[in-house]
Amino acid sequence: MSHPYPTPTLHAVDGALMLEDVALQDIAARYGTPTYVYSRAALTSAFDAYRRALNGRRALVCYAVKANSNLGVLSVFARLGAGFDIVSGGELARVIAAGGEAAKVVFSGVGKTRAEMRQALAAGIRCFNVESAAELERLNDVAGELGRRAPIALRVNPDVDPKTHPYISTGLKSNKFGVAFDDALAIYRRAAQLPNLRISGVACHIGSQLLDPAPMAEAAQKVLGLVDRLAAEGIALEHIDLGGGLGIRYSDETPPAVAEYLAPLLAVFDGRREELCFEPGRSLVGNAGLLLTRIEYLKPGEEKNFAIVDAAMNDLARPALYDAYHEVVAVQAREVPERRYEIVGPICESGDFLAHDRSLAVAEGDLLAILSAGAYGMTMSSNYNTRGRAAEVIVDGAGTHLVREREPIESLYASEKPLA
Numbered sequence: 001m002s003h004p005y006p007t008p009t010l011h012a013v014d015g016a017l018m019l020e021d022v023a024l025q026d027i028a029a030r031y032g033t034p035t036y037v038y039s040r041a042a043l044t045s046a047f048d049a050y051r052r053a054l055n056g057r058r059a060l061v062c063y064a065v066k067a068n069s070n071l072g073v074l075s076v077f078a079r080l081g082a083g084f085d086i087v088s089g090g091e092l093a094r095v096i097a098a099g100g101e102a103a104k105v106v107f108s109g110v111g112k113t114r115a116e117m118r119q120a121l122a123a124g125i126r127c128f129n130v131e132s133a134a135e136l137e138r139l140n141d142v143a144g145e146l147g148r149r150a151p152i153a154l155r156v157n158p159d160v161d162p163k164t165h166p167y168i169s170t171g172l173k174s175n176k177f178g179v180a181f182d183d184a185l186a187i188y189r190r191a192a193q194l195p196n197l198r199i200s201g202v203a204c205h206i207g208s209q210l211l212d213p214a215p216m217a218e219a220a221q222k223v224l225g226l227v228d229r230l231a232a233e234g235i236a237l238e239h240i241d242l243g244g245g246l247g248i249r250y251s252d253e254t255p256p257a258v259a260e261y262l263a264p265l266l267a268v269f270d271g272r273r274e275e276l277c278f279e280p281g282r283s284l285v286g287n288a289g290l291l292l293t294r295i296e297y298l299k300p301g302e303e304k305n306f307a308i309v310d311a312a313m314n315d316l317a318r319p320a321l322y323d324a325y326h327e328v329v330a331v332q333a334r335e336v337p338e339r340r341y342e343i344v345g346p347i348c349e350s351g352d353f354l355a356h357d358r359s360l361a362v363a364e365g366d367l368l369a370i371l372s373a374g375a376y377g378m379t380m381s382s383n384y385n386t387r388g389r390a391a392e393v394i395v396d397g398a399g400t401h402l403v404r405e406r407e408p409i410e411s412l413y414a415s416e417k418p419l420a
């Protein structure tokens with residue numbers, strides 16, 4: 001039988017939800033709500049699944065920091081030997097502050113500034129994943145000013161349909177990421193002429209929440225064709241970066257296991273000497289985390305019942321942004337009738353909902369766990385309605401680490417001032 005919850009280390013003891021060996025009720029009592037709670041064991045086992053599947057191959061797993069950039073989470077992966085995929089200078093600073101190695105950092109993103117390039121060159125990152133011809137020229141310039149050679153991979157757009165949400169598909173011709181496949185050869189030739197660049201590899205990333213390995217295998221096949229054409233021109237690549245994107249179970253999805261997802265990709269590169277690189281985000285953290293929130297009010301209505309909770313769209317934007325589904329479970333089972341509820345926050349927007357039409361047996365003051373919230377949860381949060389952001393806690397066996405304090409209200413306007 002499959003695990004009842006998408007979070008592997010979540011289980012109920014006498015009707016009370018526990019993450020690893022810690023009762024969620026105790027976390028709420030100690031740290032308050034709303035609070036993001038992550039399981040160290042779940043983070044570790046998600047990373048280990050990649051490590052095991054890549055065992056015996058020259059490969060680097062670069063955790064995509066934008067999925068969850070808390071220093072505590074980053075430090076767990078750094079200790080496991082992970083590399084990191086960043087999309088800003090801010091994320092690079094976080095990785096270094098968390099003990100990550102710059103030499104294992106790849107830098108993605110379509111809009112790298114000169115300052116970010118300087119910062120990354122000075123830190124000595126492993127590779128710039130370059131997304132346009134213009135970026136190539138700028139990077140050559142900036143590297144020249146610093147007297148360095150910038151290692152690069154060109155992010156190519158293999159134009160395959162990842163069959164995912166249109167906002168999170170990135171490998172189609174029509175979107176802003178990467179360079180068109182047909183232009184790649186010419187841009188590599190140009191890169192080979194630029195004195196301050198060193199061609200290291202090729203990169204692609206076709207989208208997120210992928211549930212089918214076939215589009216990725218198709219992309220890999222296309223990338224391999226390009227690698228061979230480059231080799232024929234004397235441009236030998238050292239690494240091939242296949243991006244992230246593996247999906248997770250939020251509700252009734254059945255994503256492939258990491259090993260199943262990677263097998264067809266590894267088959268494409270069987271016997272090749274290039275190092276393989278992956279950039280998983282969601283699949284490493286999504287189901288290792290949940291958002292703990294308390295019911296402030298129950299508000300019965302003629303058409304709908306509302307459970308008004310202390311978390312809101314500023315804490316977890318995915319439902320409002322993508323109409324995303326997150327499972328919601330009561331933290332303590334109780335003997336009251338089940339009702340169907342809209343789970344909503346206190347923000348002044350009709351779009352402020354966390355879940356629609358859920359059957360729950362709950363009373364005012366009860367705690368709810370919003371599951372699968374470890375990825376693109378806290379990192380997409382805001383201070384809308386002048387709400388301080390949630391605390392973050394990592395559960396570690398029977399212990400807990402407060403890895404981010406609840407944001408104090410004064411800090412939200414500390415850098416503002418009224419007119420004199």
Ligand SMILES: *Cc1c(COP(=O)(O)O)cnc(C)c1O
Binds near residue numbers: 205279
């Ligand atoms: C967002 C992103 C990732 C991570 O995607 P997931 O779907 O979270 O695995 C990896 N690489 C790049 C370039 C990205 O933009």
